Amino acid sequence: MTGIITATKNVLLTGDQKIDGLLSGVAWDGTITYAFPTTSSSYIYSGEKDSDFSSISSQQQSEALFFMEQSYGNAANDGFSVEGFTNANFTAGSADTATVRFAQSSMPPTAWTYYPGSAAYSGDVWFGTEYAGTEDDLRFPEFGNYAGHTLIHELGHALGLKHAHEADFFNPTVVPRAYDSIEYSVMTYRTYVGDSLSGYKYEHDGAPQTFMMLDIAALQQMYGADYTTNSGDTVYKWNPNEGVTYVDGVAAITPDANRIFATIWDGGGIDTYDLSAYTTALKIDLRAGGYSVFSQSQLADLWGDYARGNIFNALLYEGNTASLIENVQAGSGNDNIVGNEANNTLWGNAGDDSLYGGIGDDTLIGGVGSDWMVGGAGNDLYVVDDSFDFVIESANQGTDAVQTALSSYTLRNNVEILTYTGSSSFTGTGNALANMITGGDGSDTLDGGAGADILIGGAGSDTYIVDSVADSITENADAGTDMVRATSASYTLGANVENLTYIGTATFIGTGNALNNILTGGAGADTLDGKAGSDTLIGGAGNDTYVVDVLADVVTEGLNAGTDQINTALSSYALTNIANVENLKFIGAGDFSGTGNSLANTITGGAGNDTLDGGSGNDTLIGGAGNDTYVVDSASDVITEMVSAGTDEVRTALASYTLGNNVENLTYTGSASFTGTGNALANTITGGAGNDVLNGGIGADSLIGGAGDDTYIVDNAADSVTEDAAAGTDTVQTNLAAYTLGVNVENLTYIGMGTFAGTGNELANTIRGAAGADTLDGKAGADSLIGGAGDDTYIVDDVADVVTEGLNAGTDLIKTVLSSYTLGINVEKLTYTGSASFTGTGNALANTITGGTGNDLLDGGAGNDTLIGGAGNDTYVVDSASDVITEGLSDGTDEIRTALASYTLGNNVENLTYTSSSSFTGTGNALANAITGGAGNDTLNGGAGADILIGGAGDDTYIVDNAADSIAENTDAGSDTVRTALASYTLGANVENLVYSGMAAFTGTGNDLANTITGGAGNDTLDGGAGNDTLTGGAGNDTYVVDSASDVVTEAVGAGT
Incomplete structure (x- = not known):
């Protein structure tokens, strides 16, 4: 390298000698660039470049790229490249500055490489020329030849791997002897375990074709593991005639010879080794670090002995099982396959195979031949297709299953599930475990044996042998007519199973389902319940109980075959057409109508409002809670009701009936006369169309007579009587202190x-x-x-x-709101209770007649009556001097009408009217009275108060004692006289005479009539006014005012001046 240095990092030991024996202690830190220099000037240090320098061959470059870059070549190559199984990142760099550079020199006899570091030579790979021109010429690497092995080996050094067999200064650890061979690492000089270090001894093309398992593990320790490579469901395939490794159908490794010698790294997914083309006895081991033998002819010859496997499995990185291979497709030989901790699917295919699933939920498919299958821990599935297949499971190693197309199969120990995969009839038998046995489309017989089993028949008319109450049956709809044969004390049919037969000898409880079931009991006291569906229930001998859920259920009982009972939740059920069944019981939650037959039935209702009819026979009817109705058609029928168990009714056509305890109501259903008697409860007793006598007894009873002339005995104020309109003439008889007739009842x-x-x-x-x-x-x-x-x-x-x-x-009283009333004979009193005006008339007795607040007219008639007007302007007709008038203060303006010869108004009565034709003396009181005379010569005296005196015809006399008194006289209504003690008085119209009855001086004035005015003993002034008047002064010094020549003054001698 020239001046540009790729960073490095220290690599710590793992504690695993197999891995640590390959770690130099240093690795590149960052993107690794590579180059294939073509000139020695790319190198700044002397040595190799100065000894016959040349670039490496294109074949070497291709191989180097294959093992470095994931992107090189096709996707099938990816898992074999360092970039594919680690997180190292490779990219092409400059020949002068690349991290890893490949070149050829004569300086190393074979090859050497510098570890990662900061020196100019760090990471450089040099291939020698010692074997040039031989079969081991390093310029021509192939998968499996020495040149290819050397290239992989030197690339390992460039990335930080040391020799497996050799300690160095920084890391004295070596790979354990048991793993020190090229079968585990390309970095060792030992061909096989135990080999010397005198050079490789494998046959030509017998070298490893890839980095091996310890190399991959060490490189992953330095650069991390890549789980994205081949992370889908990858298929690795080989065939016996060539050594090519196919990945998803694409050739990845194509060696010169028919040898397979490689390690597989797979990033994830559900992966498969496909060896279906082989006829050899395969030995497959899917465990991490395991190896598989496909064919002896494809094993590498390692100098007299052969490589222990064709394909080796990578070790797990940090325990991550994603890199495991899950599945194997074996060939037609007698194969031996061992799974791993993943969920494996192992296909034995043809041959007498041995399959070992190991840990995980494995699927073992023996295929043709007598196979030996061991699932190991996990929930394993065995596919058995030969009667000599042998399944081995240990206790407590998961829930395991057998699938078979054999006509019969019995589960071996510790296997829980059996599934038939054929299309004929099948006999499947379980073991002592809780089995699940599944039949097919035929008429299967499934027997779970001991244990709580699940039996699934599938299509066809299946038979299930059930010997545990915990057994369960699963049937599909419309999948044949199926039967359970049970030995347990009770059994309930699962869905879609039609028939149940008890094959034991004791008491049995059999329960159906929603289908049309046939349930057959035995000789014991069986309970059969068909549930929904039109069921047939056959009890056999014994006291059987039938639970009827559908009206179409058929109960079959033999004569004298026990005392039997039907329990039902139907709203209505009759024993009428059920022969030989004695009892009926309602077990539902709603209302029930139960009818007996000709036997002596016991019919029991439930908590609802039940109607129980025993039919003929001496029946016992038990209503239970709810408002129950009992139809009683025999005097010997017995009703049983509990306290506070609803409001209950007896319906009967008997001529008479008395309610028993705890029954509230009684209804007559016949057409004649009926006598119905209640009890201490609040009864409702209903008669019919006849003349009924209804007696509720103690309690607040409701009596309903219906048509006919009914008699009701009422002995409680809360009793009620109900009668329809025009339903006879009815009578209530009662001993209550008070009673009001209800509607439509005539008599009380x-x-x-x-x-x-x-x-x-x-x-x-x-x-x-x-x-x-x-x-x-x-x-x-x-x-x-x-x-x-x-x-x-x-x-x-x-x-x-x-x-x-x-x-x-x-002494009797009539109270009335009528506007008028006259007392009949033998009734003494009359009281008006209305608010309007009233006319009340008495009889010959001494009556008391009381008015109201209106303007009443009260007439006691003959007898000494008491008349009480009350408020209002009342009129009293008084026809006996002993009649008594009672008026309250300010209770209106009241009037006395009388034909008596004289009458004096009592307190609080204002007016007095004479109603006869004789002379009358009428006297007022302190009130302002109006006193009216008749046609006779009446004397009217208003008394104190401003009175109105009306004399009528006849020569009437008016006693005037108040200047506000007024006289009303008609023209030519007799010669009338006013008598007064007032100091002065002037005659009104139509009154002729004025007489002073006082002792003092008096001024008396007449009117235009011919008056006679008489003074008193005082000094009177008398003025007759117009008319021919007669003035009589009396004693005293009187003054006469004479205004007519015809006036006459009469004065006694010596009667004053």
Whole structure:
């Protein structure tokens, strides 16, 4: 080199003597340039260049490039170049400055090379001329000849490799004797292990054709490993007639002779050694550092003995298994193949082969012949195609499989999986392990033997022998009609298997699948469940249980073959057409309808709302939880219900029925009359079209009579009665203190002993009380209310209501919202409960009549009545002097109407009207009264207050005691008189006379009539006004105002001045 120095680096020892024995301790650090100088002037140091210098031959250059550059030649060459199996980077450089230079000189007798370094000669390779003109002429290297070996050897020195056999100053380590031969390294002088150092002794063309395994490992220690080279799925192929190494079908190494002597480095992928062309007994070893023998004739002769292999495997770099070769295609001889820790596929092909998979998930394919296959650790696959093939697996070495096309096969020890690959019928038998056995398209018989086995039948009508509950069957849809023959105590059919037969002698549980299964039990008490599909269940002898999942399931039971039961999750099931089966049980989660047959059935429901009908026979019906319905058609049927297990119903056509414990409801399904009795629960009892008697008993019951004249016994305030419109004339009988008729029920009868409140509805009700103080309210409708003994109250809402009271049957009251009402016989009291105006009329009894807030008209009739008007402008008709009027303060403007000869208004009543034709004396109170007389000679006295006095026809007398009193008289309505104690008074129209009834002075003034005005004892002033008046002063100094010649003044003698 001239002045330009490629950097170097120190290389540390690895601790592996095989590798360390080749390390000089120094390597290039950076891109390695190379050159083939053609003139000695390219060298600046003396020596070799000065002794017959010449450039090397083109053949030498080609070989040097092959082993240096990955890019040289075709891709098949890549894995054999230093650049291909290390991370070293080569590029062409200048003849004057290149890192590695190749030239020829006579100075070295054979060849020598300088290690990497900083000297001008470092990395230079010199070939000598000693063998020029001989068969070992270094100018003509071939793969496998001495010249080719020498070129590889010297290139190794140039890159930093030392002699394997020789210690040097910097590294005294040598390769171990067992590896010190050209079989492992091109850097040793020993031809074979144990050889002397007296020179190579191999035959012509018997040299290594590539860097060998220790060389590659040492170079990778210096420059790293390249895993990109041949990193795909690479196929390496050889044939016995030539020594060519093919890579993916392309020739990579073409030697002069039919010799194969090389090491393979592969960067990754799933790779294959293809030796299918060989007929020899191949010995293949895929392990790292292993070697393979293809053919004795292709082995290199190393002077009386032969190379131990044709192809050697590279060592692993830092334990990375990517460089391993995974697969082998062997030939037709009796081959021996050993795999490695990768997942190998080893094809034995023809011949009696021995295949050893080693570690990894290996595939061993024996091929034709009686093969010996040992999988080793890992999940291995064996392809068995000969009945004499022998599979060997040790315990706990993975999950292993056999594939075979033989008509029958039994798994050997420690192999788990068996797969049939033929097209006929197959008998496959397992071992004591948990096997997986797979049949083919024929009618296979698969028996897993002991262990939890998986049996896969494939197409065809297959038979599975199952002897463990953990066995499982795998069948494809529409893959034949398949059968399981089971000896275990229970078995469930897997998908797509149709039939199951128990071949044991004990009790058996057999379960089907979604297909149309045939399940056959034995002599024990079997449980057969076909699951989905139209299944046939055949129990045989014993007390069998059938689980029916589809209505089309067929149950076959023999006569007197045990007491049998059907369990079903169907929403409805009937034993009607199932002979010889006694019991039915619902096991579903929804509602269920279960029907028995002519036997004495036990029918059991579930948690849903079940309907159970035992049919003929003395049946036991057990509803369970849920709102259950029991159809009872025999008085001997037994209903079993638990506490709080839903709201349950009995339906029956019997003439009478009483609910048992824990059943809530009773429905009559016949057409005659029915007597239905409840229990202590809240019952719903429903009658039919007849005249039913429904008694709920204790509890809040709902009684539904239906058509017919029904009678309801109500003994709880929460009882309810339901009747349809126009469904007969119905009666509620009750002992409750109060009851209101529901819709469509006509009659209500109290059957208790206390006080009763009975209320009707919109119908024409008949409501009967008893001996207590009853309150009867018919509501809307023309009701008949019959109180019976006691102080009864009747609520009258309709003018057509009829109240019936017995004589001396208590003091009774009618309350009404009608606008008018007249008391019937034997009823004492009447109260208006509305808010409008009311007309209330009494009878011959001493009535109490009470109005409301409206303008009421109250008339007690005969008898000493009490009339209470309440708020509003009320009118009282008083026809007995003993009648009592009660009015509240400020409760309206009220009026008394009376035909009595005299009447004085009580408190808070404003007006008084005389309704007869005789003379009447009417007296007011402190209020501003309006008092109206009649056609007779009435005397009207308003009392205190500003009163209005209306005399009417007749000669009426008005007592005026308040200047605000007013008199209303019609023309020609008699000769009327005002009597007053006021200090002055002037007659109004149509009143003729004025009489002063006081003691003081009085001023009396007439009107235009012919008045008679009479003063008192005081000094009166009397003025008749227009008309022919008569003025009578009385005692006192009176003054008369005479304004008509016809006026007459009458004054007693000595009666003043």
